[in-house]
Amino acid sequence: MKVRCYNYKFRVGFTKLEIVLLIALIIVSSVAYYAWFIRQIPSPKPPKEERKTITIVDSAGRYITVPWPVKRIAALTSDSAQVLIALGMKDSIVGITKYAADDPWAPNVTVIGTSFKPNIEAIISTKPDIVITYVRWPKPEALEEKLEPLGIKVIRLNLYKLETLFKEVKLLGLLVNKTERAEELVNYWKGIVDMITSRVKKLKNEKRVRIYFEGYRDYAAAGPGSGWDELIKLAGGINVYADSPVTYPKVSPESVIERNPDVIIKAVSSSKFKPYGATDPSPLKEIRDNIMSRPGWSEIKAVKEGKVYIICADMLHDTFGLVAELAYIAKILYPDLFQDLNPDALHKQFLEELLGVKYAGIWIYPAG
Structure with a gap:
C-alpha cells in the first residue's frame, strides 16, 4: 500500500498589497461607523439670543x-x-x-x-x-x-x-x-434755536412785540406752560395771555381788544386745511379775513397794520419742525433782526432730509 505524502506549505504574514487593503478596509469601516454614530446624537438647539x-x-x-x-x-x-x-x-x-x-x-x-x-x-x-x-x-x-x-x-x-x-x-x-446720529441732529437744530434766542435776548422789554395766539378753536388762547407760549417767548415776543391761570384759556373778544396785541397768530388744524401739497391759499385767506372783520377788532393794532397770520400746525408743530416754526415766528416779529434767517429752507430741510418727503405746500399765510 502506497501512502502519498503531500508537501503543504504554510505562509506566515501578509503581502504588502494585503496589508494596504486591510488598512483601507479598517479606515472605511471606521469612517462609516463614525458617520452612523454622529447621526445618533441629537443636534444641539441654537442658544436663545440673550438681549x-x-x-x-x-x-x-x-x-x-x-x-x-x-x-x-x-x-x-x-x-x-x-x-x-x-x-x-x-x-x-x-x-x-x-x-x-x-x-x-x-x-x-x-x-x-x-x-x-x-x-x-x-x-x-x-x-x-x-x-x-x-x-x-x-x-x-x-x-x-x-x-x-x-x-x-x-x-x-x-x-x-x-x-x-x-x-x-x-x-x-x-x-x-443711534446715539451718534441723535447727537448730530441735536447739535445742528439746537444751534439754530440758540442763534435765535441769543439775538432776541438783547431786546429791551419795551421793544418786544406783543402777541395774541389763537388755537384751533376761536378765542382759544395760549396760556403759560403751553407749547405756543414757549415758542412766543423763545422768539422774543410777549404773550398777552401769559398771566392766565390756565394753560389754554377761553377768552372773550373784548378781552383781546383790551389787550391790543401787535401781532395775531392763529393755528389751523389739518381738518380745516391740509397744507401738504396745497397750492391755493384762499381757505387761509378766508380764515384771516374773518378774524380781521370780527366786531370791534378793527381797533386792534395787529389788525390795523395787517399783522395777522395763519399757521398750519400740521407737519410743522412737530419735533424739528418746531425749529422751523420758531424761525417763522421770529421773522414775523423781528424781520430786520432776522434778515438772514430762511424759515422755508429750514422747513424744507426738515421734510426732505429728515422725513424723506418732498417740500410742497402752504404752511403760513400770508408768507413772511
Whole structure:
C-alpha cells in the first residue's frame, strides 16, 4: 500500500498589497461607523439670543427697564415716529396713530388708534418692545395697566416742546442705539434755536412785540406752560395771555381788544386745511379775513397794520419742525433782526432730509 505524502506549505504574514487593503478596509469601516454614530446624537438647539437691558428715566420721571437695543416700537405720537425716522430707524416702527398714518412720511404699518384713545388689541398685535406716548395722555389706566402685565413697557415723552425736545431725542437715540446720529441732529437744530434766542435776548422789554395766539378753536388762547407760549417767548415776543391761570384759556373778544396785541397768530388744524401739497391759499385767506372783520377788532393794532397770520400746525408743530416754526415766528416779529434767517429752507430741510418727503405746500399765510 502506497501512502502519498503531500508537501503543504504554510505562509506566515501578509503581502504588502494585503496589508494596504486591510488598512483601507479598517479606515472605511471606521469612517462609516463614525458617520452612523454622529447621526445618533441629537443636534444641539441654537442658544436663545440673550438681549441686554437698559434702565432709563422717561419725561414722566419714571425709571423703566427695557430690552436694548429696542427693536420694535409702537408710536402713539407722530412726534416719536418722526424722530425715529430722522434717526434712520423707520423700520423699527411697528404701529402708528390713525392721524399720522395719513401723512406722506408715515410708514405703512398697523394703525393703533390715537394718543387719546389707543387701540389696545392693535398695539398687542404688533408685538412691540415699547410703546411711546405723551406725558399727559392717555391716562395710565388706559395704557400701562393693560400693557405692562403683558411685558410691554410704556415710555412717556413729549417731543413737542423745545424745552425738552433735544434731551428726549438723545434718549430715543440711546434706546435704539443711534446715539451718534441723535447727537448730530441735536447739535445742528439746537444751534439754530440758540442763534435765535441769543439775538432776541438783547431786546429791551419795551421793544418786544406783543402777541395774541389763537388755537384751533376761536378765542382759544395760549396760556403759560403751553407749547405756543414757549415758542412766543423763545422768539422774543410777549404773550398777552401769559398771566392766565390756565394753560389754554377761553377768552372773550373784548378781552383781546383790551389787550391790543401787535401781532395775531392763529393755528389751523389739518381738518380745516391740509397744507401738504396745497397750492391755493384762499381757505387761509378766508380764515384771516374773518378774524380781521370780527366786531370791534378793527381797533386792534395787529389788525390795523395787517399783522395777522395763519399757521398750519400740521407737519410743522412737530419735533424739528418746531425749529422751523420758531424761525417763522421770529421773522414775523423781528424781520430786520432776522434778515438772514430762511424759515422755508429750514422747513424744507426738515421734510426732505429728515422725513424723506418732498417740500410742497402752504404752511403760513400770508408768507413772511
